[in-house]
Amino acid sequence: MAKLETVQTLSKHTGRVWNVSWHSKGHTLASCGEDKTIRIWCQENSKWVNKVILTDGHKRTIREVAWSPCGNYLASASFDTTICIWDKKSGEFECNATLEGHENEVKSVAWAKSGKFLATCSRDKSVWIWEIADEDEYDCAAVLNAHTQDVKKVAWHPSDDVLASASYDNMIKLFREDPSDSDWICVATLEGHLSTVWGVSWHKDGQRLVSCSDDTTLKIWKQYLKDNNEGVAVIDGQETWKCVCTISGYHNRTIYDVCWSHTTDLIATACGDDTVRIFKEDDCSDDNAPTFSQIVCVDRAHSQDVNCVSWNPSLPEILASASDDGEIKLWKFTEL
Amino acid sequence: MSGFSGVLQLTDLDDFITPSQECIKPVQIAKSKSGTGAKITIQDDGSYLQTDRDGSTQKLQKVEISLSDCLACSGCITSAESVLVTQQSQEEILRVFEENKQLKASGADAKLIVVSLSIQPILSIANHYDLSVNECAAKLITYFKNLGADMVVDMTIAEDFALLESQREFVRRFRSTEIDGVKNVLPMLASSCPGWVCYAEKTHGSYILPYISVTKSPQQIMGSLIKQWVGGNLGGRSIYHVTLMPCYDKKLEAAREDFFSQETQSRDVDCVITAIELQQMLAKEDCNLESLEKSNFSQPWLLKENTDVSPCLSKHVGSGSGGYCDHIFKYAAKELFGEEVENLEYHNLRNPDFREVILEKEGKILLRFAIANGFRNIQNLVQKLKRGKSQYHYVEVMACPSGCLNGGAQIRPREGTVLKELTLELENLYSSLPVKTPEEDKVVKELYEGWLGGLESDKCTALLHTQYHAVEKTTNALNIKW
Numbered sequence: 001m002a003k004l005e006t007v008q009t010l011s012k013h014t015g016r017v018w019n020v021s022w023h024s025k026g027h028t029l030a031s032c033g034e035d036k037t038i039r040i041w042c043q044e045n046s047k048w049v050n051k052v053i054l055t056d057g058h059k060r061t062i063r064e065v066a067w068s069p070c071g072n073y074l075a076s077a078s079f080d081t082t083i084c085i086w087d088k089k090s091g092e093f094e095c096n097a098t099l100e101g102h103e104n105e106v107k108s109v110a111w112a113k114s115g116k117f118l119a120t121c122s123r124d125k126s127v128w129i130w131e132i133a134d135e136d137e138y139d140c141a142a143v144l145n146a147h148t149q150d151v152k153k154v155a156w157h158p159s160d161d162v163l164a165s166a167s168y169d170n171m172i173k174l175f176r177e178d179p180s181d182s183d184w185i186c187v188a189t190l191e192g193h194l195s196t197v198w199g200v201s202w203h204k205d206g207q208r209l210v211s212c213s214d215d216t217t218l219k220i221w222k223q224y225l226k227d228n229n230e231g232v233a234v235i236d237g238q239e240t241w242k243c244v245c246t247i248s249g250y251h252n253r254t255i256y257d258v259c260w261s262h263t264t265d266l267i268a269t270a271c272g273d274d275t276v277r278i279f280k281e282d283d284c285s286d287d288n289a290p291t292f293s294q295i296v297c298v299d300r301a302h303s304q305d306v307n308c309v310s311w312n313p314s315l316p317e318i319l320a321s322a323s324d325d326g327e328i329k330l331w332k333f334t335e336l
Numbered sequence: 337m338s339g340f341s342g343v344l345q346l347t348d349l350d351d352f353i354t355p356s357q358e359c360i361k362p363v364q365i366a367k368s369k370s371g372t373g374a375k376i377t378i379q380d381d382g383s384y385l386q387t388d389r390d391g392s393t394q395k396l397q398k399v400e401i402s403l404s405d406c407l408a409c410s411g412c413i414t415s416a417e418s419v420l421v422t423q424q425s426q427e428e429i430l431r432v433f434e435e436n437k438q439l440k441a442s443g444a445d446a447k448l449i450v451v452s453l454s455i456q457p458i459l460s461i462a463n464h465y466d467l468s469v470n471e472c473a474a475k476l477i478t479y480f481k482n483l484g485a486d487m488v489v490d491m492t493i494a495e496d497f498a499l500l501e502s503q504r505e506f507v508r509r510f511r512s513t514e515i516d517g518v519k520n521v522l523p524m525l526a527s528s529c530p531g532w533v534c535y536a537e538k539t540h541g542s543y544i545l546p547y548i549s550v551t552k553s554p555q556q557i558m559g560s561l562i563k564q565w566v567g568g569n570l571g572g573r574s575i576y577h578v579t580l581m582p583c584y585d586k587k588l589e590a591a592r593e594d595f596f597s598q599e600t601q602s603r604d605v606d607c608v609i610t611a612i613e614l615q616q617m618l619a620k621e622d623c624n625l626e627s628l629e630k631s632n633f634s635q636p637w638l639l640k641e642n643t644d645v646s647p648c649l650s651k652h653v654g655s656g657s658g659g660y661c662d663h664i665f666k667y668a669a670k671e672l673f674g675e676e677v678e679n680l681e682y683h684n685l686r687n688p689d690f691r692e693v694i695l696e697k698e699g700k701i702l703l704r705f706a707i708a709n710g711f712r713n714i715q716n717l718v719q720k721l722k723r724g725k726s727q728y729h730y731v732e733v734m735a736c737p738s739g740c741l742n743g744g745a746q747i748r749p750r751e752g753t754v755l756k757e758l759t760l761e762l763e764n765l766y767s768s769l770p771v772k773t774p775e776e777d778k779v780v781k782e783l784y785e786g787w788l789g790g791l792e793s794d795k796c797t798a799l800l801h802t803q804y805h806a807v808e809k810t811t812n813a814l815n816i817k818w
Contacts, residue, residue, distance in 0.1 A: 100722075101715050103539070131686065139686055140715040181756070182687040183737070 002295045002335045004278065004319070010328040012039055012050050017322035019064045019308045024071045026314030031328050032062035038076055038086075040093070041328075048330060057084040057095045060105075068111045075118060077109035083120050085136070097136045101128060101143075112156045112163075117141065119163050121151035127165045127175070129184050142184035146173045153199050157206045158262065162187075164209060166197035172211055172221070174241070190221050192243045198255060199270075204262040209241070212255035212269060218279070220245035220290060230288055245290050250277060250297070257308045263316035266333070267292070270306035275299050276321050278333065295335075302327060339584035339610055339745030340531065424587045424607050426617050432576055432607070433484035447576045450566070450636070451480045452558045454491045455649060456582035456656065457611035459762050460746040464615065465625050469769065473647035474630035476580075476614075479623065487634035491579070492650060493783075494558035495658055496774035498528060501551040501800050502660055503667035504792065506730055510672060520546040523721075523728040526660050528553040530589035531735030531744075532714060533804060540718060541806030547721070550801045554658065555579050555586055556595055559604025560799045565787045566636045567600060575600075578607045580614065582743025583736065594802050610745030637783060650772035654680070655707055656763055657739035661693070661732040663774070665705050668729075669695050673702050682707070689713050689737055705730045710737035741766060 015034035022029055029041040029048065036059070040052040058078035066075045074086040074093070083099040083106055103124035110119050118130040118138065125148065131141040149168035156163055163175045163184075172190035177183070195214035202209055209221040222244045224232040234240045253272030260267050267279040278296035285291045302323035312318035319331040375387045387393045432449070439446040453476060462472035477488040502524075509521040527533060527549040536544045552560070559577060567575045579586065589595070590605035597604060609617075618625055632644035654662030662680055669675040675695060682691040685706075690713045695703035704727050708717050714733060720726040736742050741762040742755070749758040774780060788795045 100719065133686075140712045140719075141686070143711045143715065181689070 002278065002280075002333065004276065004296045004298050004301075004331045004333050007318070007330040007332045008048055010041060010048060010050070010330070011326060013037070013326050013328070015326060016304075016324040017307065017326060017328055018062065020310050020320045020322045020328055021065045021067050021074075022310055022312050022320065023067045024069055024313055026312045026318075028067075029320060029328075030065045030067065030074055031322060032065045032076060033322075033326075034061050036060065036062055036078075038062060038065055038074070040074075052093055054086060054093055054095075057086070058082065063106065064108050066109050066111055069113050069115055073111075075109045075111065077106040077120060079105040081106060081122075083109055083118075085118075085138070097138055099130060099138050101140060102126070107151060108153045110154045110156050110163075112161050113159055114161055117156075117161060117163075119154040119156065119165075121154045121165055123150045125149060125151060125167075127151055127154060127163070127173075129163070129175070141177075141182065142175075144173075144175060144184055144186065146175075146186045146189075147171065152197065155200050155202060158202050158204050159206055162206070164200045164202070166200045166211060168196045170195060170197060170213075172197055172200055172209070187237055188239060188241045190241050190243070192219055192246075193217070196254075199257040201258050201260040201267075203260050204265070210258050210260050210267055212258040214254040216248065216251040216253065216255060218247040218251075218255065218258060218267070218269065218292075219243050220247070220292070222288070244288055245292065247279060247292050250294050251275075253305075256306065259309045259311050259319075261311040261316065262313065263311070264333075266295075266311070268309040268311060268319055270309040270321060272305045274302050274304060274306060274323075276301035276306055276309060276319075276331070296333070298331075301329065301331075339612055424590070424609075426609060426613050429578060429607055429609060430483070430617075436576070437484050445574070447574045448487070448567075448570065449485045449576045449578070450562050450634075451485045451488045451578045451580065452491045452494075452555075452562065452605075453477075453488065453580045454554065454582065455495075455651070455766070456740045456743055456762075457580050457614070457746065458649065459741065459765050460582065460611040461614060461625070463758070463761055463765060464747045464750075467626060469649050469765065470647045471630065472625070473649055474632070475625050475628040477631040477633060477647070478628040479618075479625065480578075481631055482628075485578070487636055488631070489558075489562075489635065490633045490647065490649065491554055491558050492772065493637070493777075493780065494554040494561060495652060496772070496777050496780045497557045497561075497783075497800060498551055498554045498658065499652060499660065499663045499774045500780070501796070502526075502549055503664050505549055505551055506664045506668055507671050510668065510729065522730075523547060523726055524549050524664075524730045525717075526730075526732045526734070527551055527802075528658055528660070529585070529734045529736075529740075531583065531585035532733050534585065534588055535714070535735065536718075537804055538807045541808075544718060544721065545804045545806060548804055550803060552800055552802045553589065555581060555589060555608075556604055556802065557800055559590070559595060561637055561783075561787075563597060563600050563602065563604050564799060565783070569639055572600070574602075576606050577604065578609065579605050581608050581610055581745070582740050583745045584608075584610060585735065585744065586610075610743075611747050612745045615747050635779075637787075638779065649769055651766050651769040652774070653771055655732060655734075655739050656741035656766045657709075657732065657734045661705050661707050661730065664730055665693060665695070665703060668703060673697065675702075686716070687713070690716065703730075704728050705732075707732045707734075707739075709734045709739045711735065738763075 013033045013035050017033040020031045032038045038054040039050050041048045042051045058080050060079035062076050062078045064077045076084045081102045084095040085097040086093050086095050102122040105123040106120055108121050121127045127144040129142040130138040133139045147167040147169050151165050151167045153166040166172050170193045173186050174188040175184050176187045178185050193213040193215050197211050197213050199212045207223045211219050221241045224240050226234045226238050251271045255269050255271050257270035269277045276298045277294055279292045280295045282291045302325045304324035306321055306323050308322040310320045317333045322328045377385050379385050385393055436446050458473050462469045480488050506524050509524050512518040513521050525547045562577050587608040590608050595604045632646050635643040652659035666677050669677045680693045682693045684691055689709040692706045694701050706728050708731050738759045742759045749755050
């Protein structure tokens with residue numbers, strides 16, 4: 001079996017902590033929450049310490065933070081309808097661009113791996129793609145109204161400029177740029193969850209996705225291209241996505257976040273039952289009907305809802321979690 | 337699919353709102369006297385009956401939200417679609433036409449029903465039913481006359497006015513900033529797209545509004561021409577004015593308080609229908625447009641007998657949204673710098689829906705114009721303006737990608753056809769029409785004299801210009817969502 005042990009508890013935020021984001025090099029963690037601050041944590045003598053507090057960017061709750069792939073920028077999405085882009089060019093962290101346009105609460109922000117785009121989504125039901133033009137210039141490349149309800153999460157493909165979005169309308173949508181007029185189009189709709197889809201995370205190969213929902217299940221989705229060997233029909237366009245596995249019976253409440261590790265392939269979940277769980281794909285699991293087992297379940301990982309889980313990209317055994325209880329926990333995973 | 341432009345769909349911001357359930361617009365109800373101790377009972381039909389202490393009963397008035405209430409509110413917008421559809425719909429038109437027929441039959445004072453056709457829906461319908469543009473117009477005239485219209489008119493004349501007024505307005509603004517240093521007058525932003533105007537009023541308010549051209553849109557100029565001039569010359573005869581337009585946003589425009597005339601006690605445009613609704617009407621009645629006879633356009637503004645003409649539709653040089661950018665650019669180049677510009681060379685910016693054209697002389701940029709279509713480009717433009725990074729003198733802004741030929745309520749592509757291909761077809765169809773130059777139109781010149789009392793007169797301002805109103809964000813406790 002396996003175990004998950006607390007390495008350190010970071011409790012500086014006042015009020016709920018919504019989200020954490022690892023820097024691409026894994027040496028820095030950013031966190032944000034209800035207290036409208038962003039905190040940046042670094043390791044010092046094997047302890048994680050809060051080095052920086054950013055306070056003057058947003059007027060309301062900060063819902064999500066995201067480091068750019070190059071590691072030089074930090075984006076923050078807030079209920080105040082704006083997104084701030086922070087950088088350290090002057091030596092100190094400063095907000096050097098504010099993205100406006102959403103009608104109300106911004107729920108999620110994500111950088112494309114190519115570094116060319118930023119995506120945001122909001123309670124206004126729209127997903128926005130921002131093109132990174134020049135220094136601190138972000139142009140609106142698309143406003144996507146494919147969802148019929150609040151959009152909870154945006155997540156980019158691990159290598160291509162393909163975006164996944166998850167919504168209160170129980171659906172996941174995938175978007176690509178149409179090269180003919182640089183407009184973005186919805187290329188796939190993933191239907192299957194019975195309630196709000198809160199989170200979505202890509203497998204490292206970009207051909208699979210895991211999603212988590214208010215219906216207390218995880219779903220694994222697989223991409224089938226036109227003329228695939230399995231004979232899965234592709235009706236419109238070039239690809240279709242099929243739910244190949246539903247992981248149910250483990251979570252007792254809404255699953256708020258899911259993170260598919262790009263180093264270990266382990267899936268971590270954050271749940272409203274205060275628990276952090278880890279799932280592993282079974283050996284000799286069939287690609288078209290994979291099976292997963294729960295290998296760790298930490299009851300009362302936090303004293304309240306767990307909002308976010310995130311695997312460290314360079315320290316593969318380290319997992320961070322954030323909760324309504326105001327704490328961030330760093331965990332060490334060991335397979336016994 | 338909604339017939340609105342993307343902009344107004346986005347502004348529908350609330351998760352759950354429909355006007356009946358969660359509209360937060362406070363509504364005043366005229367109530368006689370409020371006694372205490374009255375009982376209210378709900379009747380079988382869902383109405384509310386108030387029983388006073390003395391036993392007398394009165395039916396309580398239902399709160400009704402009108403389209404103009406919606407326009408004045410920052411709460412929601414197109415969830416009010418249901419409101420809108422009941423007030424400006426095919427059913428409403430058919431009802432009015434029918435009522436008028438009965439009035440005529442009974443010898444009572446019937447209304448004069450005038451239908452104005454704009455070019456974009458004609459192209460959409462012509463393309464869909466595989467008719468030539470003029471043939472299509474001629475058959476549409478017959479269709480509307482069969483329904484009960486007294487006159488069907490070509491809206492091109494209103495487009496001429498809109499272009500001429502916009503050209504002069506631009507030069508006025510340019511000179512006032514160059515010579516008198518007046519601020520916030522440039523760039524001038526186009527005003528003919530009500531989706532864009534409504535979005536600007538609701539979300540950017542006083543910040544953007546000063547830049548928006550005060551020239552009325554062709555639809556509303558047509559409204560003034562028909563109701564004020566034609567109506568006036570008919571001794572104030574009551575006119576019912578219908579327009580055929582490419583998007584639902586035009587319905588919102590027609591419903592604006594600014595376009596309600598105290599004089600005629602009616603709106604300048606009473607009802608707007610769109611290409612897609614016309615398609616539905618034809619389908620419902622099993623009417624084959626092709627089989628209809630051809631009829632002629634009326635020209636009631638000429639105030640003469642026998643002026644009907646067979647349709648000979650034309651285009652204005654430039655975009656399929658009215659050609660504002662081209663016309664204003666050429667006029668300004670000549671008026672301000674004495675430069676004759678033949679063809680405008682646009683270059684695409686980030687995408688083909690954001691195009692720029694400049695006038696350069698001796699290495700100096702004299703004029704910088706752009707066409708920005710679609711919501712993403714509106715965003716980029718607004719953000720540029722907000723950050724003081726706009727270098728434009730004029731921007732033709734339309735809410736729909738590709739502009740009005742791709743209006744939200746144009747007929748959808750046939751199965752197997754992509755929207756972009758259809759838009760391209762309509763663009764080609766439009767550019768195949770003969771060119772009309774507003775400056776050279778004799779009728780327009782005569783109307784400036786006869787109707788408006790000369791160029792730049794007070795009457796021009798009163799009848800061809802309008803104003804905009806920032807909509808305050810409501811900070812009503814009911815409006816807060818957690």
